[in-house]
Amino acid sequence: MQPRIAIPTDTLTKATNIINERNAAFAPRPLIEAVLKSGGVPVFFPSVAPELAASYLDLFDGIIFAGGADVEPIFFNEEPHLKLGPTYLKRDRFEVALLKETVTANKAIMGICRGMQLINIALGGSVYQDLSEDPRQTLKHSQDAPGNLPSHHINVAPESRLFKLTGRRAYVNSHHQALHQIAPGLHVTARADDQVPEAVESVSSDQILAVQWHPENMFKHDPSSQTCLPTCSSEPRPGVKNKTSYKERKSLHRPETQTVKTFLYRTNHFAS
Numbered sequence: 001m002q003p004r005i006a007i008p009t010d011t012l013t014k015a016t017n018i019i020n021e022r023n024a025a026f027a028p029r030p031l032i033e034a035v036l037k038s039g040g041v042p043v044f045f046p047s048v049a050p051e052l053a054a055s056y057l058d059l060f061d062g063i064i065f066a067g068g069a070d071v072e073p074i075f076f077n078e079e080p081h082l083k084l085g086p087t088y089l090k091r092d093r094f095e096v097a098l099l100k101e102t103v104t105a106n107k108a109i110m111g112i113c114r115g116m117q118l119i120n121i122a123l124g125g126s127v128y129q130d131l132s133e134d135p136r137q138t139l140k141h142s143q144d145a146p147g148n149l150p151s152h153h154i155n156v157a158p159e160s161r162l163f164k165l166t167g168r169r170a171y172v173n174s175h176h177q178a179l180h181q182i183a184p185g186l187h188v189t190a191r192a193d194d195q196v197p198e199a200v201e202s203v204s205s206d207q208i209l210a211v212q213w214h215p216e217n218m219f220k221h222d223p224s225s226q227t228c229l230p231t232c233s234s235e236p237r238p239g240v241k242n243k244t245s246y247k248e249r250k251s252l253h254r255p256e257t258q259t260v261k262t263f264l265y266r267t268n269h270f271a272s
Contacts, residue, residue: 002040003061004040004041004043004059005035005041005062005064006044006045006056007031007042007044007064008047011024011090011091012024025044025047027044027066030148030214030217030219031066033216034216040062043060045059047093049094050096050097053094053100053101057107062108062109063098063102063108063109064110065111065118066113067112067114068113069114070177071092071117071121072087075122076121076125081129083132083176096118099122103123103207103208106205110208111209111211112215112216113211113213115210116199116210119208119210120179120200120210124184125181125183125186126179126181128179129177131176136194136196137194139193139196148217150172150173150218153169153172153192154213155193156169156190156199157189160189160190161206162201162211163189172215172218173213174213178196179200182200186200186208187201189201198213
């Protein structure tokens with residue numbers, strides 16, 4: 001059985017005369033393809049009332065909080081900065097609630113760009129609303145190069161899980177915000193040369209791994225990005241019952257899927 005990877009969707013907010021596209025839910029195509037090629041089955045959740053978040057827990061094994069609009073600064077007790085990008089409060093409210101429910105349910109969590117920021121904020125941290133606020137910044141993080149190409153390097157902590165996937169020095173693409181205060185329960189496991197945080201992991205478990213860049217956009221051509229998205233594993237997450245048989249697990253351990261390791265831990269880590 002392939003792992004079901006939840007992707008909370010973005011929303012088309014631009015005005016349109018096509019009625020079916022008004023506030024339509026969508027997920028980034030490169031992320032869909034990366035999950036499929038990594039052996040997962042993508043499952044999409046539109047932004048709904050946060051009270052419904054718990055109802056989704058039985059529908060997925062692991063979750064990826066993807067990129068998109070900036071998170072509303074009200075979630076970390078700030079007013080909007082002059083350079084804050086577009087926001088969408090309905091998505092923020094739903095994803096914050098879903099993240100908290102997923103943490104409690106002990107399911108594997110990955111964050112990409114906005115997703116990393118949302119995880120940090122939901123767990124009690126904050127972000128610089130624009131990198132111009134961050135006194136550490138000396139590199140160009142908001143790249144003008146195409147988004148499927150890398151633009152700067154990061155340094156990965158040797159003791160981290162990320163190190164096992166990317167090595168000490170990785171070449172990644174960019175972003176316009178950065179983590180400020182790190183949430184309790186998270187720690188920084190990669191930084192750019194100017195010390196801007198580029199990845200975080202959970203401290204006391206293997207549940208959360210989040211990155212500031214977009215590995216899915218470079219997935220097609222970049223081997224290091226192919227190690228950053230879901231595939232399979234032989235060990236269930238602690239405290240989570242595994243519904244996948246040993247025979248099924250063995251069938252998933254093909255060389256082509258083993259090369260696509262995961263931030264989220266692989267198939268049976270998602271099994272609930």
